[in-house]
Every structure is written in structure tokens, then in C-alpha cells.
Amino acid sequence: MPKPPSxxxxxxxxxxxxVPTRSADRASYDRELVHGILDETYLCHLGFVRDGAPVVLPTLYARVGERLYVHGSTGSRPLRTAGDTADPGLAVCLTVTHVDGLVLARSAFHHSINYRSVVVHGTAYQVTDxxxxxxxxxxxxxxxVPxxxxxxxxxxxxxLAATAVLSLDLDEVSAKVRTGGPNDEPEDLSLPHxxxxxxxxxxxxxxxxADDLDPAVGLPDYLTVL
Amino acid sequence: MPKPPSxxxxxxxxxxxxVPTRSADRASYDRELVHGILDETYLCHLGFVRDGAPVVLPTLYARVGERLYVHGSTGSRPLRTAGDTADPGLAVCLTVTHVDGLVLARSAFHHSINYRSVVVHGTAYQVTDxxxxxxxxxxxxxxxVPxxxxxxxxxxxxxLAATAVLSLDLDEVSAKVRTGGPNDEPEDLSLPHxxxxxxxxxxxxxxxxADDLDPAVGLPDYLTVL
Structure with missing residues (x-):
């Protein structure tokens, strides 16, 4: 269960x-926890609405302080035109999830996943500067790759001109975390599973x-510590 | 590049x-490829529209033939009420992504990710039977865990009554795949990176x-082959 922020x-x-309507005890708004989850990976799933229907695309991102940058050249027109002069930005939901473990309970019902996720709601703007x-x-x-x-x-x-970059400020943000072992029912504890x-x-x-790499170019240090 | 279906x-x-507007050569509609990508993992990112804004939540799923089942107890009211009598189903976009490799090119611009993703558009219904x-x-x-x-x-x-399950038929579906090494510009080939x-x-x-597991219960075979 996440720690309360100090x-x-x-x-x-x-x-x-x-604020989730279920499993609210797994929710957290702790800034440090959110940053840690966001910084641990580089792939998010970005959702937006196109012609009234939801679209979810995987894309690369990075965090700089309280702002996320999203690589927008994903083949999707709304991502490439967000924030154009005629466009006040694009409503998005950006979600990052780490799966940490499979939780095997004695009952099928209590099977679960240990995970850490962050959901960011907001408006994405084209970065023009x-x-x-x-x-x-x-x-x-x-x-x-640091x-x-x-x-x-x-x-x-x-x-630079050919690359779309969107910004999304961290403002309406929550994390969800599940850790620990299975939560079996007391009457199931003696089952043989x-x-x-x-x-x-x-x-x-x-x-x-790469095939065409000069063999004299050695592996850089930053790749040996990945 | 994906093979064309036979x-x-x-x-x-x-x-x-x-049909993507960019990188269309990475797109595929091959059923076997799509099934393979969907079956290789168990976590998807499910997008839907709530109050006009996009929402993307991580959730578990499984494929049975041409139908996906999504575990709907994610704390989100729209997922739990989709397909109720008064509701004609919930428009969703379900996306699954595998990251297979980091592609390091000599130029920052040509950095990429090797990945396989599937995007499913459709209407999710509550499974009531x-x-x-x-x-x-x-x-x-x-x-x-097979x-x-x-x-x-x-x-x-x-x-059973406490668990929401949604169904989503595989109909409007595409895969995207990137494989192989970096695609550097000819003039960059001699750079020392x-x-x-x-x-x-x-x-x-x-x-x-688990702490309370009877030590006499050994590790089952299906966990040794994961």
C-alpha cells in the first residue's frame, strides 16, 4: 500500500x-512515487478521442520536472496537429504500467497482479519552441538510454521540423500500486494449491x-550499465 | 516488416x-500475427471516453478465438456498467505492446524501438451469461499462468457476481511491427558512435x-516452465 505523502x-x-471508485486504498498522489514510476520506463500508452471514439497508442515519452514530453510521430493525425493555431490542444490520458509480479491465490477470484501504474489526465500541446x-x-x-x-x-x-513533440503537464495525476502476497479467504487456507x-x-x-559498425567502435559504458 | 497474409x-x-497515416509499411492485418502478439502477454491498456475525455487503464485480458475478454473490475464505473440494459455497450480501444529492443542509431533522429503492438477498436459488452x-x-x-x-x-x-467481465470481438484490428537494426543516413555511417x-x-x-503456504505443497510444474 502506498505511503501517504509527508x-x-x-x-x-x-x-x-x-479518485478510483474501487480499490481506493491502492491509489496514491505522492509526487515522488509518481516520478519514480514514470522514470523507470520509456513507453506509455496515450489515449485521446478521435471522431468521438477512443484511441490508445504506444509511444515514447520522458519526464522533465513536472512536464512530460511525448513523441508524437506515431502516424496519428490528432497527435501531429495538437496545438496547431486552430487547435486548443488535445485532451489526453497518458498511462504507464509496470507489472512486478503474478499473484497466485488459492482461489481463482483472488488471483491478481502486483503492479505500479500512473495515470495522467490533461491537455497535450505541440511543442513549437x-x-x-x-x-x-x-x-x-x-x-x-541515459x-x-x-x-x-x-x-x-x-x-527537428519533421518530429512532432507534445507536452503534457503533470497536474491531474494518480498512481496505483499493488504489492504483497495473495489475500486468500480464511476458509481457503487449507486448500492444497x-x-x-x-x-x-x-x-x-x-x-x-549493426552490421555496418566499424569494429574499432567499442561498446560504450552507458550500455554496460543498462 | 510484417509478411502479407496468405x-x-x-x-x-x-x-x-x-490504416496509419505514417509508417504504413509497419502495419499488418494478419490474423496469426495479431493472435500471437495478443497471446504473448496478459496486460492491455484499455481506452474509453468518460464525460468526453479519454481514459486509459491497464487491465488483464485473454483471447478466446476471435473474442477478447477483459477484466472489468478496475475501479472504473464505465467498465462496470458497459452493456447494462440501458447501455448499448462501451466504445473502447484496446492496445497491447511488446518492446523487443532499443534501436540506437548514429543520429538522435533515427533512434527507435523494436516493438510489436496490436490495436483493437470496437464495442465492449458486459458478459452476463x-x-x-x-x-x-x-x-x-x-x-x-497456463x-x-x-x-x-x-x-x-x-x-462470479462480483466480477465484471467485458467482451470485445476482434473485428477492427491492426498490428504494427518494427524489427531490425538502425536506419542511418548514408552520410552518418562514418560517425564514431x-x-x-x-x-x-x-x-x-x-x-x-506465501508465508502461510503448507511447506508440503511443492512448486507445480506449470510454474517451472513459465
Whole structure:
């Protein structure tokens, strides 16, 4: 269960749509917890409404302070036109989820998943300032592989212009966390089924150099510590 | 790049909203490819519209033939009331994404991710038939841990009634796949940056028995092969 934040400034303010109607004990608005969940991965699922219907697309993102930057070149016109002069921004919901374990209870009903998720509601805007756009793209690259933006050719003007970047401020935000073992019913405790948690692990395999890489170029340190 | 399906019956029919406006060469409607991506994991991101705004929640699902079942007890009222008598179903977008590798190009611009994703558009309905509801819940448990539904106490009537299950037919469906190495510009090939792919691996750690598990209950075979 998430810890309560130590002061109101350390927490996002709950709103009607960030207070769940069930499992409310798993919800948290703690800023540090939210940042940690967001910083641990680089892929989010971004939802928006197109022609009245929901659309959910996977996309890369990075956090810079209280602002998220989302890589908008996902083939979706609403993402590429959000915040154009004629457009007041795009209502989005950005969700990030880590699965930490499979929770196997003695009863089918109490099976669960240990997870940590963050849901961000808000309005995404196209980043038009060239400096902010460049910094945002570097942040996305470095969010995937810390240190990498310094070891690659920076985007030129044409490339920068071809990349859509959206910003989304962290304001209406909540986390949900489930940890621990199964919660079996007392009358099930003597059932003969194995019960516990299977940890889910994530990691990286050995980097595979491109066919055309000069063999003199060794593996950089930042890839050995991934 | 995805293979073309061998016959029209092996593919979903593309629609306006499943044909991307960019990176269209990564799109596929191949049924077998879609099923494979859906069956490889158990967590989706489900999008719907609430009060005109998008909502994206992580939730468990399973595929049974051309139908997905989604565990609807996510604390969200729209998911729990979809398909009630007064409700014609809930427009949803269900997205599943596997990240397979980090693609490090010599230029920041050509950095990418190897991934496989499926996006399903459609209408989700509450599953009300008790038999289908039970089968759907078993399918969700077995989708997470194959074989587990036979080694746990089945849901009783009260538990079944307390669990929301939604169905979503596979009809308007597309996959997107990126594989392979970086696509650097010819003029960048001599730059001194390491370039290639860092594989992303997923797996399971050693199962952790619950504190109250009878030590005589050994680890079941289906957990040793996860």
C-alpha cells in the first residue's frame, strides 16, 4: 500500500477522475512515487478521442520536472496537429504500467497482479519552441538510454521540423500500486494449491552491433550499465 | 516488416482507423500475427471516453478465438456498467505492446524501438451469461499462468457476481511491427558512435511462496516452465 505523502506540496491534488471508485486504498498522489514510476520506463500508452471514439497508442515519452514530453510521430493525425493555431490542444490520458509480479491465490477470484501504474489526465500541446523541442527530444533519447544523446549526432533543422513533440503537464495525476502476497479467504487456507508470487523481471540482452559498425567502435559504458 | 497474409480470410479487413497515416509499411492485418502478439502477454491498456475525455487503464485480458475478454473490475464505473440494459455497450480501444529492443542509431533522429503492438477498436459488452462469464475468468487466469485455473478453487456464485467481465470481438484490428537494426543516413555511417540494437528481455524470477503456504505443497510444474 502506498505511503501517504509527508506534506501536501509533495502530492498531486486528487480530482473526481483520479479518485478510483474501487480499490481506493491502492491509489496514491505522492509526487515522488509518481516520478519514480514514470522514470523507470520509456513507453506509455496515450489515449485521446478521435471522431468521438477512443484511441490508445504506444509511444515514447520522458519526464522533465513536472512536464512530460511525448513523441508524437506515431502516424496519428490528432497527435501531429495538437496545438496547431486552430487547435486548443488535445485532451489526453497518458498511462504507464509496470507489472512486478503474478499473484497466485488459492482461489481463482483472488488471483491478481502486483503492479505500479500512473495515470495522467490533461491537455497535450505541440511543442513549437525550437529550443524546447530539441531539449525534449534529447530527454526522450536519454530516458530510453541515459547518456545516449551525447553520443549521437544531434538532430538537424530538417529532422527537428519533421518530429512532432507534445507536452503534457503533470497536474491531474494518480498512481496505483499493488504489492504483497495473495489475500486468500480464511476458509481457503487449507486448500492444497501452491500460493505465492511469481516475480516479473525485465532486463536487457547483449547489445547487437549493426552490421555496418566499424569494429574499432567499442561498446560504450552507458550500455554496460543498462 | 510484417509478411502479407496468405489469403484474405487470414486477415482482418483494414478500415479508416486501422490504416496509419505514417509508417504504413509497419502495419499488418494478419490474423496469426495479431493472435500471437495478443497471446504473448496478459496486460492491455484499455481506452474509453468518460464525460468526453479519454481514459486509459491497464487491465488483464485473454483471447478466446476471435473474442477478447477483459477484466472489468478496475475501479472504473464505465467498465462496470458497459452493456447494462440501458447501455448499448462501451466504445473502447484496446492496445497491447511488446518492446523487443532499443534501436540506437548514429543520429538522435533515427533512434527507435523494436516493438510489436496490436490495436483493437470496437464495442465492449458486459458478459452476463454465467457460463461464458466463468469461462472468461478461467481464460484470464490461464492467460496469465497456463494451467492455473485447474489448480485453484473455482469462483463461487458470489465471487462470479462480483466480477465484471467485458467482451470485445476482434473485428477492427491492426498490428504494427518494427524489427531490425538502425536506419542511418548514408552520410552518418562514418560517425564514431556505437550503433545497433539492445535486446529487451522479459522473464520471471524464482516464485516466492506465501508465508502461510503448507511447506508440503511443492512448486507445480506449470510454474517451472513459465
Amino acid at each position: 506534506s501536501p506540496a509533495d502530492a498531486y491534488r486528487p480530482t473526481d477522475r483520479t 525550437p529550443g524546447e523541442r530539441r531539449a525534449a527530444l534529447d530527454a526522450v533519447v536519454d530516458h530510453v 547518456g545516449r544523446s551525447y553520443d549521437s549526432r544531434p538532430a538537424n533543422a530538417k529532422e 501452491w500460493t505465492g508470487v511469481v516475480p516479473v523481471v525485465r532486463g536487457y540482452g547483449t547489445p547487437v552491433p | 489469403s484474405p480470410a487470414d486477415a482482418y479487413r483494414p478500415t479508416d482507423r486501422t 454465467p457460463g461464458e462469464r466463468r469461462a472468461a475468468l478461467d481464460a484470464v487466469v490461464d492467460h496469465v 494451467g492455473r485455473s485447474y489448480d485453484s478453487r473455482p469462483a463461487n456464485a458470489k465471487e 556505437w550503433t545497433g540494437v539492445v535486446p529487451v528481455v522479459r522473464g520471471y524470477g524464482t516464485p516466492v511462496p
